[in-house]
Amino acid sequence: MSSARDQVQRLLALVPYLRENDGALVEDVAAEFGVKPKQIIADLKVLWFCGLPGAQMGDLIEIDIEAAEGDGVIHINNADYLARPLRLAADEALALLTALRTLREVTGDNDRDAVDRAIAKLERAAGEGAAAAVEGAVAHVHVEPTRPEIAETVNRALAGHRRMHLTYDVPSRDETTERDVDPMRLVVSDGRTYLEAWCRLAEDVRLFRLDRIAAAQLLDLPSEPPAQATPRDLSNGMFQPSEADxxxxxxxxxxxxxxxxxxxxxxxxxxxxxxxxxxxxxxxxxxxxxxxxxxxxxxxxxxxxxxxxxxxxxxxxxxxxxxx
CATH class of the missing domain: 3.30.70 (Alpha-Beta Plaits)
Incomplete structure (x- = not known):
């Protein structure tokens, strides 16, 4: 179910997207915005009644609802005033730049150039004032260093959906373990970067601190976490108590x-x-x-x-x- 706030944000992005992609398929648009096709149809019916003040003929956005519902094709007209996406606010630019600069610290050399280009583009889009505010705030972000070869291997495994063999230090037990894992995602919390993966030794989802990975090797096997291997809900912190504890x-x-x-x-x-x-x-x-x-x-x-x-x-x- 889409909240009102989510829908408004989506509508403001939907109009410029549809103007640039006239004749787009409903299913493709739904996939692009991460919602179901019926939600896109509902959004179009809302946009049908939106436009310039006055709400007279010629003031409203024109959408061929019959084509959208019957043929699954979207045509939009009379929406020139929303031809460009909304400009990022300073706090939005701050959030994105913080994430990108944090990501830069944990990517391998092959991906760092792409992250740098994204940062530069975002700083230009944010404007000089916002970029200056962001620069001061983001300067305090600190991520524990990870060996470049480890970061490179982990990123290659995630991008290529490959299984990995890890040599992993466990300080709490004063031991080093060997295990195969199916990578799921990278998580950054409190300045530390973790690989979330399905561990084939523990047969459960585990978090591995990148700075504790002594060695990492790509295997010639696909990463295939089982159906029950769902990412942890980290909204309340990295580590949460479990009934099994x-x-x-x-x-x-x-x-x-x-x-x-x-x-x-x-x-x-x-x-x-x-x-x-x-x-x-x-x-x-x-x-x-x-x-x-x-x-x-x-x-x-x-x-x-x-x-x-x-x-x-x-x-x-x-x-x-x-x-x-």
């Missing part, structure tokens, strides 16, 4: 109360003397262990009890090493 209960002393605000929690309860008792989902127990050890005596895992005991023992062994 371990549920842990942690007591936080007052100096560690910030943890309840910083990390996603299932529940938060006030405890004695200003402490908190929180429950949270944990995908990697090694991560929780590092967090608890970093907090020192300000945090304790209550459940699962065996995990809490292991972390406490690790802390005691660490103290022995320093003769405490």
């Amino acid at each position: 371990l549920l842990a209960t942690v007591r936080l002393a007052p100096p560690a109360r910030w943890v309840a605000e910083y990390y996603p929690t299932e529940s938060v309860e006030e405890g004695p003397n200003g402490s908190l008792v929180i429950t949270l989902r944990v995908a990697d127990t090694a991560w929780l262990q590092r967090l608890i050890l970093r907090l020192g005596g300000s945090a304790q895992v209550l459940e699962p009890a065996d995990l809490g005991a292991r972390i406490a023992e690790t802390a005691r062994e660490a103290l022995k090493a320093y003769d405490f």
Whole structure:
């Protein structure tokens, strides 16, 4: 279902597109705008009643609705005042340039020239004032560096729909793994670039930080993620708790109360003397262990009890090493 805002934005782009492509097929236009053919027909019926103030004969946009519905062909006339797409606003140019400059940092040498040309074209289209504002804002974008050969191989795999073999470092387990993956897309979050792919080792969708890929090799096999391999919804952040994750209960002393605000929690309860008792989902127990050890005596895992005991023992062994 198309929202009113989406439809208005589409209509403003649809008129100049149809003027440049007279006789376009309804199905082709629908594919171009990412909607169903029946939505394009509905849009045309709205445009039929749009035009210059006065709404007299000759003021309205002329569309052959019968041809569109019957033959699937679109003809449009009397729309010269919308011959060009709307000019980008400064905030729109900022968003696009930010994305392009971020993309530039993770593309291989073969694609970087194309990105540079797109940036230059967009800066010209935005105008001098908007380009200056964008330059100041985008200068703060930082992306963790990726080895050029890794970025090049990943981009070739995505463009050519090829499977890859990765040698991947997993710091949380202090190990390096070998796995075949079917690339799906690149994702940039918090200055880090991730390859989202179907991992044939885990048999699930996984995110791989590009700066942790030690080696990448293109395979002579197509990238074929299974039907259930859908991209993750990252609208609420890169990493979200899952029902399959371990549920842990942690007591936080007052100096560690910030943890309840910083990390996603299932529940938060006030405890004695200003402490908190929180429950949270944990995908990697090694991560929780590092967090608890970093907090020192300000945090304790209550459940699962065996995990809490292991972390406490690790802390005691660490103290022995320093003769405490």
